[in-house]
Amino acid sequence: MSAEPLQIHDARFLINRLIEQAPTHTLVREFFMNAQENAALAPVGHREVRVYPTLIDGVRKLTFWNTGPGMDDSELRTATNLSSSINKPMALDGNFGIGAKVSGLTLNPAGIRYRSCKNGIVHEVTIGYDEDEQTYVRYPVEFEDGTEDTVYDVTSAVLLAETNISFDWAEVVLFGEDDGHDTVSRPVGTNTGVERSYVTSQVFRRFSAFQPGVVVRIDVSMTKGGGKGETGRFRRLKPLSSVIPELPNAETVTCLDTEVSVHYVHDPKHSNYSHSISALKNPATQSTTFCALVHKDERYDIKNKKRWSAAAPNFGIPFGSTVLTVEIILPHKMALPNQYRDGLTSPEDRSPLTVEHFAATVRELMPEWVKEVIRNAHPPSDDNLDDLQHDLQQLLDEFKVPTIAFGPSKALPDRVENVDDGNDESEQIEGDRLDEGDEGILRSIRHKTRRATQKNVRKAPEGAKLSKESKALERVPTIEILTALEDIEAKGIKGRAGKFYKDAQTLFVNGKYSAVDRMAAELEPSFIGQGEPEEVRALVLKAAQRFTAFRVGKATCYAISKRLVDDWSVDDLDRATSPESLSLAADDYRQSVNAARKWVRTELKLSEVEKVD
Structure with missing residues (x-):
């Protein structure tokens, strides 16, 4: 007896589940992808995709139209089945045959109308949810003689509308949740408002390149710029790759070991306008910088605007995320799309792939x-x-915390093993302790007022570098004190004292945190009448910011030292350096008040000396 292939026992349940669990944010991607893939099969010079509104009983319905091989009645019937496709091979790393239908039907239970022109004949079918059948169906229509069918010839009807049938084309109209649903203004549900250029922006963000020779045109009612309330005029939409030559700089660097490429793009604002240069060169959509994975010309895990600003330091971009775009281009074999194509997975274990997995690659390949x-x-x-x-x-x-680079494994471990045997706690070695009141930051102040001593540090000879032992110890994070409100909000630390980016070893400190103001208010009365009031106030504020940064930095160092403790997991370490934990350390400002007063007095004395000189 031969093996028996598995069958689907309850096909209706499976179909309903696939559709009703489908993500809604992939709708535009799915219908656009079908349109451009079919358009790419048309003769060169006739490859076109259009997106526009169609009026159905006075209500606007979102429509995707494309040139390319048409379908007859039999092919159209087959194409509207799940796991079925025309003119495209089915594959786990290619076409699934379900994407547009499942994401489309979950948002358009009232129906999706397909029309296709092949050899001058136009056929139509509408699929949607049927209450009586309790599943998704091809809706039947009744003809004058009483017969019914689900796929039918509408050539006469389209000719009455003066539609050109001299070449092959296909059209898809989304009816939405009901007859009164305007799917142009609310394509992802009647209760979800979107910006006017939502569809255009979705296409621009998702696709890094269009199929060869395909021209995309969007009705002005659905783009940026003038034309709101109009229809019948089109703007051409171009992918970012088409406007790269117009930008100041762009470069792709490939890692020879992994074949992963990183595309760095400099996209600043135009000197005479508030928009980026790419946005001015592509007026149909709003173009902002972002970071994303790119696989087969499609972007995944896109981070833009605030999400990109907050994540950028991990990629070696502490500042400049508003003018820098990073595309991480993966080899075909490195990733597979998930079931609904809203994410990438690893072919080995199907675990999700995100941009964060490649942050180190972005940092290492970064051009000067x-x-x-x-x-x-x-x-x-x-x-x-x-x-x-x-x-x-x-x-x-x-x-004596070792860096991860000098850990026993070349893979990124959850924790680094102890350098000593049997330590349950972090143990400090013998040596002079730092006293924040007498030493610490104040040491550099005293150096300013003294002549050279034997302890002065000399410059290293040319070509000298840190010893292997020194490099093996963890380096303290680079500290950046942020005082501009937009920078603070971009890093997600409004109302928090700081944020530690462990991969990039950068610590951002909120210079406007509440403890800074409280500390400054307590310091200022000590210096009334000791100088120009505004200068004194500025010095006091700077002292409060610096010593807040020191407390936050010290808390971060103590947290880093816990890598040596077996009982501390990676999650524990992350919690110890969370913005909330760092805020608690910053709130204890009174421990720093005396040292801050000394710092301000010294700076005031130096200021007086400079004025005399």
């Missing part, structure tokens, strides 16, 4: 011109934090 853009985007500051970083490094060195 990108680093220069980042440096230029750094907020101006006259505050040197080298002394603060130095003191925190000394504190961290006491714990």
